[in-house]
Amino acid sequence: MEQKIDWDLEYISGVLSDIETINLPWSELERVSISIDWDTALGRLRRLNPNVFTDKQTAEFASIKRRLSIQKAKIQTLGFLYPMPD
Template sequence: MAEVVNIDRELNNASGILSDVETLDLPWSESELAGFDWFLAVGSVKRLLSSVGEMSERQKNKFEDLRQRMDSVKEKLKVLNFENPFEDEKTKP
């Protein structure tokens, strides 16, 4: 049975965690980094990638905004050694 994705919840999860990354100053402290659950954000994006066809126009717009925000902090993600789930998508055949 396929997993049912709550699109709004996944969008909010990923967006909220990304907001924390966007406001994090580098260099970071270990205590700052410990508060991130980046795996939750990555999981949310991956579930959303499989649900794009089911999204409303509002949800698609919010998803595209999330994609652009992640792209704008991609260098910070590399420094933090965080996976960028949209990079995986670009390398798929």
């Protein structure tokens, strides 16, 4: 289970890195390409249970949440669902 959580956190982080590094405006091809990955990342994010995280996973999850917060405007501009509550 621990390794699956690590894979999910790594996948989410990777997709978020794509959003962080590409400047707006995105081409339609870029938007479609990342939207598929974003939907998968959201599914993995929702499936995570922080109550069973190791300390390292807790730190990685906190980093992802901070990064999501920083990218909120870009995520919403792209028309993607922002996964964290305000």
